[in-house]
Amino acid sequence: MPVTAGLISELAERGSISGDRVLVSLVLEPKTAALALKLRDTGAKIAVFASASETDPGIAAALADAGVYVFAATDNAQLADPELDADNAAAALAWQPHWLVDDGAHLIRLAHTEAEAALQTLRGAAEETTSGIRPLNEMASAGELRMPVIAVNDAATKTLFDNRVGTGESCVIATLDQIAQSHGCDAVRELRQAVVYGYGPVGQGCARAARSFGLTVSVIEPDPVRALSAVVDGFAVGGSAQLLPRADLVISATGVWNTVGHADQGLLRPGAFLSVAGGIDGEIAQPVAPGLRLLADGGGINYTAGEGNPLEVMDLSFATQVAALSQLTETVKKGAGGESLPPDVYPVNDAAVKRVASMALRVYGYSLPQLPATERVGGAAQHWRVHRYKKTN
Ligand SMILES: NC(=O)c1ccc[n+]([C@@H]2O[C@H](COP(=O)([O-])OP(=O)(O)OC[C@H]3O[C@@H](n4cnc5c(N)ncnc54)[C@H](O)[C@@H]3O)[C@@H](O)[C@H]2O)c1
CATH class of the missing domain: 3.40.50.720 (NAD(P)-binding Rossmann-like Domain)
Incomplete structure (x- = not known):
């Protein structure tokens, strides 16, 4: 996943999450495993969580062997335990993550209900999908959301392709x-x-x-x-x-x-x-x-029942997740100096979305045209006072 890897390298260079704990709650299959392993380049500690129906136990076991913290079934025998998902979800939040990559806002909702202790360490989250954004918007409008969340789902580099x-x-x-x-x-x-x-x-x-x-x-x-x-x-x-x-x-x-x-x-x-x-x-x-x-x-x-979204598509989605994580970590960390993000649902910023798309084009071997830059706000070629119907006499 070259686009994701490129974004992770940039995040690693900035060092903004080095030493932090990042919990990735996504369908646990090979592409997610590649994301989790690569995220370790940032110097953060990485954990994964997934429900039994969304876990490939072989992949979970391989991640655990590689030193990733795993809160998911690592063998088929565990899948029979009816409490497995609730226990793993509680344990994942008890691991005290600082940042959460969520899918369906399931862990965010757990942290706002039965596992509120997690809110003491959680500084923010990035949400992967439409069905997670819906409850988050409801929580924000009711004043119940207690951390900033980036709506990764709504970024063009996610919705248009994934x-x-x-x-x-x-x-x-x-x-x-x-x-x-x-x-x-x-x-x-x-x-x-x-x-x-x-x-x-x-x-x-x-x-x-x-x-x-x-x-x-x-x-x-x-x-x-x-x-x-x-x-x-x-x-x-x-x-x-x-x-x-x-x-x-x-x-x-x-x-x-x-x-x-x-x-x-x-x-x-x-x-x-x-x-x-x-x-x-x-x-x-x-x-x-x-x-x-x-x-x-x-x-x-x-x-x-399938292999999830195609690799190239997930590369763009995960790259957008990493862009959101950068946006979140860098803005919230500035909080100590006065600037911070109050609890709300935020879009991935435009520059970050364009960065993901530009990197993908470069990886695929395409380039963008070099057009002359306009200095006009809004991009018009002439001042707005110049128009078609001016009298000549
Ligand atoms: N399987 C995957 O890999 C995957 C990937 C991305 C998104 N999703 C999920 O797919 C779902 C749809 O995503 P989206 O981005 O298209 O969402 P969306 O909200 O943009 O579109 C959903 C559409 O369903 C319509 N709708 C709602 N209730 C309906 C009903 N009873 N009958 C008919 N239509 C109804 C809505 O009017 C809306 O147009 C979400 O739950 C999202 O999380 C799944």
Whole structure:
């Protein structure tokens, strides 16, 4: 992951987190392991946490062997323990991290409820995904958020590539793989109609990827602008009663609880497949109606049953995480001298986002045009008083 590595090298040179404890709470698979190992170049102590359903125990064990602090299952036998996730989450916060890279804001919420002692050492967090930003915004507006959080998810170098491209591709490929593995390749060939719930960046990616595999895709989206955007992109939109009876495959890309509830399930024909791209608990109501075929137990299909997002995409997401960590650590650490970040949800700053994109272009072998710099604020070529309709006499 060269872009991430480049950003980490810059952070290491600045030395702003040397000696600090950084807790990384992300799906624990090889790309996250590479991030954790590389982050050690900064001089920080690194720990990882992940729930059992989002952990590859072999990877967790390898990280533990390499000296990373691991709060996750390191062998398959541990996966049977029903208290494993709660115990590991509590232990990860008791490790007293200074900085947290969170996913779904699960540990941030734990620290604001049952594990408040963690707030004494936690100085800030960076949040990876849309479903984590939503509760954080609610906490901030209720005055309940007690640390600064950077909304990594909302940075263009995350949403435009991870949510909009990588997630759609990896979710649709993992969906088709799962269908082939459990019901045979003919079941994949027989798929004709797909319905995607939600036309945010993830839904857009899923709809495009499903279409590229020859499926006819329709979209259920309550936001009129996004629904219109789906129509312009060539997808039919409508309500569940209209679209579901014909569906062979349903993909939920909302990250909203009970998106495919029992009423909607009742509209589907027996044998229809259900897949989740969003990934929050209960996105598809369970147990599913008899005859429906739920894939990957209703977990986010690309990371519970597939290999997660493509490497190149995660390189950009992790590089944006590192940019956020730099922004956070450097601004909050200045707190001793007077400047600090009050608790709130902040965007990744523009310069950092451009830095990630520029580094990625350079790594891929592309360059940007050298245009003459304008000194005008706003970039116009002439002073705003110069305009088209001035009288000449
Ligand atoms: N699987 C992954 O690797 C992965 C990666 C990135 C994001 N995500 C998750 O995917 C989910 C979607 O992300 P996004 O960035 O597109 O979010 P978003 O909020 O931009 O879009 C979600 C869309 O769903 C629509 N929606 C909400 N409830 C609905 C319902 N009941 N029926 C139909 N549509 C509904 C909303 O109007 C919105 O347009 C989030 O939970 C995010 O965390 C997963």
